[in-house]
Amino acid sequence: MIRAMTGGGLRLETNKERSTAAPLRAASVPAEVILPLDQHAGTAARPLVKVGDAVLLGQPIAEPTSDISAWVHSPVSGSVIAVEPRPVAYHAASSPCIVIRNDFADRRDNANTAVDYASMSPAQLSDHIARGGIVGLGGATFPTASKLSQAVAQPDLHLLLNGAECEPWISCDDMLMRERAADIVFGAHVLMHALGTVSCTIAVEDDVPQAIASLRAAAAQVQPHIRIATLPDVYPAGGERQLILAVTDREVPAGRLPSDIGILCQNVGTAAAVARWIRDGEPLITRIVTITGSGVREPANLETRLGTPIASLIADCGGYTTDDRRLIMGGSMMGLAFSDDRLPIVKGSNCVIVPSPSDLHPRSAEMPCIRCGNCSEVCPAWLLPQQLHWQAQAHDVAALESFGLMDCIECGCCDYVCPSQIPLTQRFREAKVPVQAELLARSEAHLSRQRYEARGERLVRIENEQRARLEQKRREITGRKSPP
Amino acid sequence: MTAAPHTVAPANTVGRVMRQVLYALLPAICLHIIFFGPGLVIQILLGVTAAVAAESLALRLRGQPVQKFLMDGSAAITAVLIALCLPPLAPWWLIVSGTAFAILVAKHLYGGLGSNPFNPAMVGYAVLLVSFPAQLTRWLPPDISGLQTVAFSLPETLHTIFTGSLPTSLQWDAVTSPTPLNALRTGVAMGQTLQEATAQPIFGMLGGRGWDWINVALLAGGVWLLSQRLIRWHTPVAMLAGLTIPAAIMSAVDPGSYPGPMFHLTAGASMLGAFFIATDPVTSATSDRGKLIYGAGIGVITYVIRSWGGYPDGIAFAVLLMNLSAPLIDRFTVPRIYGHSR
Amino acid sequence: MFAAFALTFALVSLLAVALLWPRESPASNESRLIDRINDLLPQTQCRRCTFEGCKPYATAIARGEAGINQCPPGGERTMIELAELLKREAIAVDPKFGVMPAQPAVAWIDEAVCIGCTKCIQACPVDAIIGGSKFMHTVITDDCTGCELCIPPCPVDCIEMRPKAAMTGAVT
Numbered sequence: 001m002i003r004a005m006t007g008g009g010l011r012l013e014t015n016k017e018r019s020t021a022a023p024l025r026a027a028s029v030p031a032e033v034i035l036p037l038d039q040h041a042g043t044a045a046r047p048l049v050k051v052g053d054a055v056l057l058g059q060p061i062a063e064p065t066s067d068i069s070a071w072v073h074s075p076v077s078g079s080v081i082a083v084e085p086r087p088v089a090y091h092a093a094s095s096p097c098i099v100i101r102n103d104f105a106d107r108r109d110n111a112n113t114a115v116d117y118a119s120m121s122p123a124q125l126s127d128h129i130a131r132g133g134i135v136g137l138g139g140a141t142f143p144t145a146s147k148l149s150q151a152v153a154q155p156d157l158h159l160l161l162n163g164a165e166c167e168p169w170i171s172c173d174d175m176l177m178r179e180r181a182a183d184i185v186f187g188a189h190v191l192m193h194a195l196g197t198v199s200c201t202i203a204v205e206d207d208v209p210q211a212i213a214s215l216r217a218a219a220a221q222v223q224p225h226i227r228i229a230t231l232p233d234v235y236p237a238g239g240e241r242q243l244i245l246a247v248t249d250r251e252v253p254a255g256r257l258p259s260d261i262g263i264l265c266q267n268v269g270t271a272a273a274v275a276r277w278i279r280d281g282e283p284l285i286t287r288i289v290t291i292t293g294s295g296v297r298e299p300a301n302l303e304t305r306l307g308t309p310i311a312s313l314i315a316d317c318g319g320y321t322t323d324d325r326r327l328i329m330g331g332s333m334m335g336l337a338f339s340d341d342r343l344p345i346v347k348g349s350n351c352v353i354v355p356s357p358s359d360l361h362p363r364s365a366e367m368p369c370i371r372c373g374n375c376s377e378v379c380p381a382w383l384l385p386q387q388l389h390w391q392a393q394a395h396d397v398a399a400l401e402s403f404g405l406m407d408c409i410e411c412g413c414c415d416y417v418c419p420s421q422i423p424l425t426q427r428f429r430e431a432k433v434p435v436q437a438e439l440l441a442r443s444e445a446h447l448s449r450q451r452y453e454a455r456g457e458r459l460v461r462i463e464n465e466q467r468a469r470l471e472q473k474r475r476e477i478t479g480r481k482s483p484p
Numbered sequence: 485m486t487a488a489p490h491t492v493a494p495a496n497t498v499g500r501v502m503r504q505v506l507y508a509l510l511p512a513i514c515l516h517i518i519f520f521g522p523g524l525v526i527q528i529l530l531g532v533t534a535a536v537a538a539e540s541l542a543l544r545l546r547g548q549p550v551q552k553f554l555m556d557g558s559a560a561i562t563a564v565l566i567a568l569c570l571p572p573l574a575p576w577w578l579i580v581s582g583t584a585f586a587i588l589v590a591k592h593l594y595g596g597l598g599s600n601p602f603n604p605a606m607v608g609y610a611v612l613l614v615s616f617p618a619q620l621t622r623w624l625p626p627d628i629s630g631l632q633t634v635a636f637s638l639p640e641t642l643h644t645i646f647t648g649s650l651p652t653s654l655q656w657d658a659v660t661s662p663t664p665l666n667a668l669r670t671g672v673a674m675g676q677t678l679q680e681a682t683a684q685p686i687f688g689m690l691g692g693r694g695w696d697w698i699n700v701a702l703l704a705g706g707v708w709l710l711s712q713r714l715i716r717w718h719t720p721v722a723m724l725a726g727l728t729i730p731a732a733i734m735s736a737v738d739p740g741s742y743p744g745p746m747f748h749l750t751a752g753a754s755m756l757g758a759f760f761i762a763t764d765p766v767t768s769a770t771s772d773r774g775k776l777i778y779g780a781g782i783g784v785i786t787y788v789i790r791s792w793g794g795y796p797d798g799i800a801f802a803v804l805l806m807n808l809s810a811p812l813i814d815r816f817t818v819p820r821i822y823g824h825s826r
Numbered sequence: 827m828f829a830a831f832a833l834t835f836a837l838v839s840l841l842a843v844a845l846l847w848p849r850e851s852p853a854s855n856e857s858r859l860i861d862r863i864n865d866l867l868p869q870t871q872c873r874r875c876t877f878e879g880c881k882p883y884a885t886a887i888a889r890g891e892a893g894i895n896q897c898p899p900g901g902e903r904t905m906i907e908l909a910e911l912l913k914r915e916a917i918a919v920d921p922k923f924g925v926m927p928a929q930p931a932v933a934w935i936d937e938a939v940c941i942g943c944t945k946c947i948q949a950c951p952v953d954a955i956i957g958g959s960k961f962m963h964t965v966i967t968d969d970c971t972g973c974e975l976c977i978p979p980c981p982v983d984c985i986e987m988r989p990k991a992a993m994t995g996a997v998t
Binding site: 168241245251252253254255256328330332333334335336337355359360361362363364365367368369370371372373376377380381382383384386387403404407410412415416417418419420421423425426429 | 486487488489490491492493494496497498500501552553556558596597598599716765766768770771814818819820821822823824825
């Protein structure tokens with residue numbers, strides 16, 4: 001059951017076969033869609049529509065507000081019935097949302113057309129990808145174009161497509177790779193063009209043979225060549241930094257981006273979304289969502305319009321088997337628990353688990369740490385969670401920082417193996433707040449110091465220049481007064 | 485709602501860890517009973533009772549939930565480890581006071597489970613060793629043909645343990661026999677060569693008869709713990725290396741006075757120390773490199789005490805000395821973090 | 827006997843070397859010490875310590891010309907860090923060097939009143955005020971350290987301190 005590797009990580013019961021038995025199919029389209037404006041990383045989008053406006057399928061309804069922000073498109077045609085805060089599943093607070101009533105006509109926005117990406121410059125292509133509202137679909141929802149533009153200055157970039165769906169229960173990428181490998185390969189070529197590179201690897205865990213076979217078949221038909229790399233199915237192999245180490249044998253230095261070592265990582269789902277936008281002119285208005293767990297009658301993967309309430313997907317899967325309304329958005333290791341099934345599917349929703357009590361092993365009573373070291377053995381960031389735990393209890397910010405708290409990726413491996421049942425990850429999440437504040441204060445102090453020193457230098461320079469000018473003038477005057 | 489992760493490894497608790505350690509000790513306990521009589525059973529029962537009483541008292545005084553901590557089994561392990569170190573006929577108050585001291589002073593005065601800097605079992609044993617040296621040398625010879633002059637059955641064992649005196653007209657001198665480590669040290673001190681000293685019938689092919697098999701059983705238990713991933717290989721391997729390498733060097737230099745590695749590995753508490761005592765996670769070093777240093781230190785100090793120190797075996801003091809060094813070792817063996825150069 | 831001595835001695839000296847191994851090289855010369863003191867200071871450049879800025883204060887501490895209790899923005903924490911670095915006795919921050927507001931504050935210019943005299947711009951130690959002569963001035967909230975040095979020179983008293991949270995919170 002528990003089987004750790006030298007680099008940390010765990011072999012977990014994946015439970016993926018529960019949702020991969022049924023083929024990928026379209027979810028039913030709801031009468032009303034709810035589209036949060038902050039469903040991507042970065043700043044919230046600004047609405048372009050108001051209540052009462054008619055919208056078309058694929059029409060942009062909100063625009064980005066900064067370099068890290070994203071377009072939002074309407075996944076249905078119909079009319080805007082509300083622009084207001086609504087509860088969402090990805091954080092505790094409400095988010096500003098646009099709510100659209102579906103007229104079920106699916107009238108398309110004809111402004112969205114396919115483009116010939118090969119004739120575009122990388123910068124144009126990146127801009128165009130941004131207009132598709134495309135964000136990282138692995139869960140982090142970082143705007144894809146922003147990531148491209150951060151990396152594009154780097155020479156010799158390598159595109160790494162992340163198909164290592166390491167979290168238990170989730171199988172949406174597996175199904176996508178099985179059934180839409182051509183989309184992924186097409187998207188990979190678009191992204192390669194946008195980055196000006198010809199080297200690309202798709203990394204997949206070795207427990208998805210069908211996905212590997214269809215990716216190989218799709219990749220074999222086109223140039224430039226795409227390498228398919230298989231990894232052992234160890235959680236969290238799909239963590240960006242862990243994946244890069246596994247595939248390229250290089251570490252991303254702390255505090256830096258993968259692009260700093262010439263690697264750009266994108267989820268396979270993102271590549272497929274890019275393909276739909278470039279080749280078919282369809283912006284990011286659907287995604288594949290895994291609905292699974294013993295609490296739902298027929299687990300499946302559904303291609304879902306964004307904004308669809310989760311209850312509608314559960315109904316598509318035959319409904320609940322229990323009255324227990326405990327839901328998890330994401331996998332069992334890193335997902336967020338919630339209970340309201342009226343919340344909408346967003347760009348980052350890869351999976352909804354409806355667990356029955358037998359699906360999960362909840363924590364038992366917490367005991368003191370016995371320093372067994374299981375946690376440091378499995379930590380994929382090579383931290384010493386037991387030491388961090390002591391330091392977090394002592395609120396020792398300096399020690400927490402020097403023992404690498406900020407390098408914790410919150411994967412939950414340490415919790416999983418802790419015989420003392422300590423909720424380490426949650427403790428670390430809480431402890432990060434003061435450490436983050438300390439780091440911010442320090443970087444602000446550093447900037448103030450730079451400005452102070454720059455000002456000092458400038459004042460000295462101005463004074464020197466004035467003195468030099470005075471000297472010059474004096475020399476001129478004395479030169480005139482006393483002729484040779 | 486709970487925070488992620490929403491699932492943890494099933495049936496993975498401190499109590500399970502401690503139970504597995506007890507299972508791993510079972511073969512050695514059985515062999516100990518075969519060779520040295522039923523005394524160990526009584527000692528374990530006395531020790532566990534004392535440990536449970538001391539643990540509940542301490543928990544109650546500290547205002548901790550008694551039930552929850554009593555079930556973790558760590559007090560029982562402490563008692564069993566001390567019992568394994570004592571002569572099976574030792575008087576009852578020895579194990580009771582040693583265990584009580586271990587639990588009350590070495591464990592709870594330092595903050596209880598997880599907070600004690602010293603291995604409680606070794607503190608308890610060391611206190612008994614320095615306080616009551618005479619009682620701790622009263623070992624029986626193993627019950628192997630021709631070694632035992634008097635056989636101790638259960639009633640006689642009970643009588644001896646609870647009254648502190650031997651049944652009928654027996655004298656201690658007639659019944660007891662030095663442990664192999666002790667016999668060797670006395671012999672060499674009296675000017676005998678190693679060969680002369682080990683000519684006694686209590687010595688066998690590898691080391692002391694009986695003891696060699698107990699050590700093999702402990703090794704088997706330790707290997708099982710390794711296979712169950714309850715302990716890491718670093719500490720035991722480093723400790724055994726720290727014991728055997730000096731032994732190999734010294735016996736090569738002066739084979740007349742220093743026994744070889746095989747003797748050391750199968751004598752005294754070598755395997756118990758390597759797999760069950762040095763591996764106590766609470767009191768040992770944290771990182772893999774730290775465990776290597778920590779284990780090697782225990783091995784070397786054990787060898788030094790056995791060869792030149794005042795006691796026949798040195799595991800307890802070696803473990804306590806290295807417990808003392810563990811925080812220092814931890815400080816210097818912090819592993820590299822992903823993405824950091826150092 | 828010799829072997830026993832040699833083995834224990836080797837072990838003990840190994841641990842001693844580990845214990846005494848210098849983790850960071852001590853500040854061997856003054857300028858390095860000044861830099862290390864300066865690293866601990868909050869870099870508000872507010873001159874409450876009576877020196878011309880954080881670096882001059884650090885220099886004075888290094889030379890023994892100033893106490894470690896003269897920095898109100900750093901507060902008790904900075905004082906303790908300085909005491910640890912310099913192996914000096916901890917001592918409460920002297921209130922005569924000023925008292926900090928409970929909430930971090932930044933300067934705010936009432937632009938309706940500002941006459942564009944540039945006096946505050948010249949006073950700002952971190953170039954956090956922008957504006958030209960005869961033109962209205964503005965504080966860059968993100969860069970303001972809350973030193974209050976811009977307040978005395980203002981001829982029309984149009985600068986006031988406002989809680990930083992309120993000023994930055996309004997943007998997002």
